[in-house]
Each structure stands twice: as C-alpha cells, then as structure tokens.
Amino acid sequence: MPIPGPFSRPVFLVDGARTPFLRSQTGFRDLLAYELAATAISGLIGRQSIDPARIDRLTFGTVLQEPRTTNVAREAALAARIPREVPATTTTAACISANVAIMAGAEAIACGQADLVVAGGVETLSDAPIRYKKAIRERMIASQKAKSPAQYLELAKGLRLTDLLPEVPAIAEFSTGLTMGENAERLAKKLGLTQEEQDEFALASHKKGAKAQTDGHLGRDIVPVFVPPKFEALREDNGIRGDSTLEKLSSLTPAFDKRYGTVTAGNSSFLTDGAAACLLASEEAVKEQGLSPIARILSGVLVAMDPAEELLHGPVFAVPKLLDRAGLSLDDIDVWEIHEAFAAPVLAAIKLLADASFCRERLGRERAVGKIPMKAVNAWGGSLSIGHPFGATGARLVTTCARRLIHEKGQYGIVTSCAAGALGHAILLERV
Numbered sequence: 001m002p003i004p005g006p007f008s009r010p011v012f013l014v015d016g017a018r019t020p021f022l023r024s025q026t027g028f029r030d031l032l033a034y035e036l037a038a039t040a041i042s043g044l045i046g047r048q049s050i051d052p053a054r055i056d057r058l059t060f061g062t063v064l065q066e067p068r069t070t071n072v073a074r075e076a077a078l079a080a081r082i083p084r085e086v087p088a089t090t091t092t093a094a095c096i097s098a099n100v101a102i103m104a105g106a107e108a109i110a111c112g113q114a115d116l117v118v119a120g121g122v123e124t125l126s127d128a129p130i131r132y133k134k135a136i137r138e139r140m141i142a143s144q145k146a147k148s149p150a151q152y153l154e155l156a157k158g159l160r161l162t163d164l165l166p167e168v169p170a171i172a173e174f175s176t177g178l179t180m181g182e183n184a185e186r187l188a189k190k191l192g193l194t195q196e197e198q199d200e201f202a203l204a205s206h207k208k209g210a211k212a213q214t215d216g217h218l219g220r221d222i223v224p225v226f227v228p229p230k231f232e233a234l235r236e237d238n239g240i241r242g243d244s245t246l247e248k249l250s251s252l253t254p255a256f257d258k259r260y261g262t263v264t265a266g267n268s269s270f271l272t273d274g275a276a277a278c279l280l281a282s283e284e285a286v287k288e289q290g291l292s293p294i295a296r297i298l299s300g301v302l303v304a305m306d307p308a309e310e311l312l313h314g315p316v317f318a319v320p321k322l323l324d325r326a327g328l329s330l331d332d333i334d335v336w337e338i339h340e341a342f343a344a345p346v347l348a349a350i351k352l353l354a355d356a357s358f359c360r361e362r363l364g365r366e367r368a369v370g371k372i373p374m375k376a377v378n379a380w381g382g383s384l385s386i387g388h389p390f391g392a393t394g395a396r397l398v399t400t401c402a403r404r405l406i407h408e409k410g411q412y413g414i415v416t417s418c419a420a421g422a423l424g425h426a427i428l429l430e431r432v
Contacts, residue, residue, distance in 0.1 A: 007110040010283045012293035012432065016399025017044035018120075018276035019225050021237045021387035027227060028234075028273040029126040033062060034069045036225070036275040037076030037122035043223030044118065044277045045080070050289055052081065056114035058088040059104050060277075061097025061121035062391035064128050064169055065090075072122060076275075082118075094420035095341060096302075096314070097121050098276065098394030099427065103300040105280045115285040120277035123389035128169050135163040173420060175307045180420060181256040183311040184342040185263045191348050195262035198343035199249040202267040202384045205340060209381025210242025217380050217407070221276075221399055239270055239387040267343040272387035276395035295402035295413075295429040299325050307422040312345035314424020315416040316352045320359075320369050322414065322426040330370030334410025335429075337401040339393060339417035340382035349416075350374070379404060393417070398427060405431040 019036050022028050028036060037060055045052055060073035069075040070090070077088040093100045098121030105117035131137065139155040146152050172179045178186075188198065212218050213236065224233040244266075254261025255268065281291055301322040305313050315338060323330060330353070338346050352358045354371040363369070380400060383393055394417060401413040409431075416426040 007106070007298060009110045009112060011106045011109045011297045012281050012283070012286055013295040013297055013398065013402050013429065014279040014281050014286070014291045014293050015044060015048055016221055016276065016278045016395060016402070017047060017223050018221055018392065018396055018399070019274050020222055020234050021239065021272050021274035021389060021396070022234065023239050023387065024125040024271040024273050026238060028124060028225070031124065031227065032069065032127070033066055033122045033124045033275070034072050034075040034079060036124060036273065037072060037120075037277075038079035039223055039225050040120060040122070040275040040277040041076055041080040041082065041118060044279055048279060048291065050116070052086070053083045054289070055082060055086050055116045055118055057105070057108065058082060058086060058118040059091060059101045060088070060119070060391070061091050061093065061101040061394065062123055063092055063094060063097060064123065064125065064390070065092070066127075067129055076122070092391070093423060095339060095388070095390055096394055096417045096419040096423055096425040097391040099398075099415070099417055099425040100302065102278055102280070102394060102398055103302070103427065106297045106300065109280055109282045115282040117280040118277055119280060120275065120395035121389070121391035121393070122275035123391040124273040125271040125389075126273050130166045130168050133163050133165065133167055135159060173307055173311065179256070180311070180341060181263055181268060184268070184344045185256045185261050187312050187348050188262050188344040191351060193262065193344055193347055195250065195264065195267070197347060198262060198267040199246055201343040201347060203244055203246055203249055205378060205382045205384040206241045206244045208379060209240040209385035212380035213237065213240055217403065218386070220403070237386050239272065240381065240385045263342060263344060267384065269341055269383040269388040272389045274387060274389040274392050276392040276399070278395050278398055293432045295405060296432055298428040298430050300427045301325065301425065303424045305422040305424065311420070311422045312341070312348065312418045313352070313422075314418030315349040315426065317363070318424040318426035319353065319414060319416055320363055320365065322428055323369070326428055328412065330372065333412050333414050334376065335401055335404045335408060335413035336372055336377045337397040337404075337413065337415045338377055338382070339397060340378065340384040341388065341418060343384060345418050346377070350377070394425070398429070401429050402431075405429060
C-alpha cells in the first residue's frame with residue numbers, strides 16, 4: 001500500500017556519485033569547492049548517459065563559501081558543462097545543507113515543478129575563507145576613495161597591531177558562542193556517556209568503513225579526481241583507519257574539556273574536503289529516459305530545537321515526526337544512516353528515542369519511540385571514518401542508505417542528521 005505523506009507525485013533517487021572524501025590539507029588542498037562539485041556532477045551525469053539539457057534545476061549545499069564563487073552550484077554546473085539555461089542555486093544549513101538541497105529538489109518534483117533534478121553538496125576546508133578584522137576592512141573600503149599619500153596615512157590612525165591579526169572562521173554557534181565539540185561534551189556529560197562508549201562506537205565506524213572499502217561498497221559511488229599538476233587519480237577516501245584500536249583511541253586526550261572531558265579527536269569527525277551529488281527524477285522522467293531508480297524518496301522532515309540545550313538532538317526530534325507522517329513505527333525501518341558528527345550525539349539519539357520518560361516529557365508521546373538496533377546503524381561506516389565535508393555529507397548518506405537497502409533487501413531506510421543552529425533533518429527512503 002502507498003505510504004501516506006506529502007509526496008503524492010512519486011520522487012525517485014536514480015543514482016548518487018561523489019568524489020573521494022579526503023582529510024583537509026591533503027589531496028584536494030589546491031582545489032576550489034566548485035571544482036570538486038563539478039567533478040561529482042559530471043561523474044553522476046556521465047554514469048546515467050542522460051542529456052544534461054533535460055535537467056530542470058541543480059541545487060547544492062555548502063557551508064564555508066569561497067567569496068569568488070558564492071553561488072557554488074552555478075559555477076559547478078557551468079564547469080560541468082550543464083547548459084547555461086539550467087538554473088542552479090546554493091543552499092546552506094550547516095551539516096544538513098545537502099539534505100535540505102535534496103529535499104528541495106524532491107519537493108520541486110513532487111509538486112510538478114521539475115522532472116529531473118541534481119542535488120547534493122560540497123565543502124573544502126583546506127582553504128577556508130579567512131578575513132581581516134572589521135577595523136582593517138573598513139579602512140580598505142575607504143581607501144578606494146583616497147587620492148594622496150596623506151589620505152592613505154590618515155586611514156592608519158587608530159589602528160592597533162592586533163587589528164592586523166586575521167579572523168579564522170570558528171565552528172561555533174553565533175547565538176551561544178559554544179562550538180559543536182563543546183556541545184558534544186555537554187551532551188555526553190548530561191547523559192553519562194563515557195569515553196569508552198564513544199571510542200567503541202568510533203572504532204566500529206572505522207572497522208565497518210574499512211570493510212566496506214575493501215568490499216567495494218564505497219568505491220561504487222566514487223568518481224576519481226585528477227589533481228594537477230601530475231593529474232594522478234585520487235580514488236579512495238583517506239580518513240578510514242581500519243588498523244585503529246581501542247587502546248589507541250583511549251590514549252587520546254580530551255579535546256574540549258581538558259580535565260574531565262570524554263570527547264576526543266578520535267571520537268569526533270575530522271575536517272574533510274569532498275563533494276557528492278544525487279540524481280532525482282519523477283516517474284515520468286524515469287520512464288521517458290529509461291532510468292533505473294535505486295530508491296523512492298517518500299518524505300522528509302526539518303526540525304529546529306533550543307540551540308543552548310538541544311543543539312545535537314536533531315535526529316531525536318526529526319525521526320518521530322517522520323515516522324508519524326509515514327504511518328510507520330521504528331521497527332519498520334531496516335536501514336539507518338545517522339550522521340556521525342561525533343560519537344556522542346549518535347549514542348544520545350539511540351538512547352533518548354528508547355527512553356520513555358524523555359519521549360513523554362519532551363516529545364509529548366505516551367511511550368518511547370523505540371530502540372534502534374545498532375547493527376542497522378551505519379553498517380558501511382560513517383562520518384567518523386569516511387569523513388564529513390559539511391555541505392556534502394547528506395548526499396553521501398542518502399546514496400548509501402539506498403545502496404544498503406538493495407544490498408540488505410530491506411524495505412525502508414532513514415537518513416537523519418543534526419546540524420549547527422540546533423537544526424535536524426530526516427529523510428525516508430523505500431527500496432524500489
């Protein structure tokens with residue numbers, strides 16, 4: 001029977017493709033974000049052999065934007081030789097930027113505004129935009145009107161040496177001043193999550209990622225990137241540590257609370273460069289183009305919580321709403337892809353969804369949502385091992401969820417993520 005929900009016009013996930021996800025300051029350090037995005041888009045379109053002119057729109061997510069390519073989606077589309085008549089837009093919603101881009105494309109198809117959409121995201125943290133402080137910026141702007149040496153010297157009055165120090169982007173909440181890591185630490189303390197629990201989860205992510213890499217599950221979606229000047233092909237994620245051990249992880253010192261903390265570099269995702277793209281299609285486009293979808297996108301939910309206390313609770317609030325909208329229970333879900341910004345929020349989500357008191361008091365439910373079986377979570381590794389390019393991760397998660405549904409012969413899968421700003425997202429997929 002059809003699943004009740006907002007998408008009365010079917011939306012299909014046809015395929016997904018991505019660049020390797022590389023640790024920042026490694027193989028992609030000299031590339032701009034639009035170049036990575038263009039590679040993922042070209043690889044995706046090339047694999048499906050569709051006419052790029054048939055694409056109705058392209059939307060990509062990103063977080064730290066390069067000032068020269070603020071609409072990175074448009075620049076990537078042009079670089080990928082998508083016809084200039086195809087509109088391309090960029091969206092930003094922290095770690096769920098690609099998720100939001102994908103749902104925007106799905107909603108456009110569902111309401112009849114499009115038939116073929118490319119959606120995904122990109123991030124490069126190897127060359128994050130660093131700017132001068134406001135005092136310097138003001139004088140640089142004013143200098144455009146200066147006409148004599150004396151006027152230039154006048155602009156220097158009042159400047160301090162500290163004004164010359166650059167402003168490096170901080171991965172912190174503007175509203176609270178706390179970083180994601182500090183929030184993860186607070187969450188771990190609040191729920192009594194030990195470093196051992198978090199390290200065990202991180203180790204499992206690396207072990208599963210290494211096995212999936214060896215078995216070819218990850219490589220199936222990777223488009224090689226040929227980086228100048230040698231143009232050697234980069235074909236593999238380079239953050240997976242299959243040889244890691246619990247002893248190595250437990251030896252790492254806390255990263256955010258030096259004295260009493262449990263969140264370390266080992267149980268946190270690392271800075272990553274990469275791009276990922278998905279091809280979405282209507283039922284009409286599938287038939288007309290002779291496409292073979294790998295999943296149907298049934299529904300999506302976007303939520304927001306209290307930035308001070310619930311920053312990393314996105315899945316806890318999004319998943320129940322998604323299940324209610326679809327008329328499903330947690331036990332109906334075969335595949336889970338939960339974003340691993342840190343080990344702590346994943347463990348917290350699993351714990352809280354099974355906590356009857358929390359679900360009653362905070363979610364207004366009569367009973368617990370249910371217990372997510374750990375064996376169904378991120379079976380091919382997650383962001384802790386594969387990497388987390390902020391704007392791109394959602395597209396990798398969606399594609400992986402669909403691939404796993406096929407591989408495991410499941411019916412329903414959920415992709416869910418937390419994000420800065422106390423945002424959360426969840427997407428429901430059905431195997432075709």
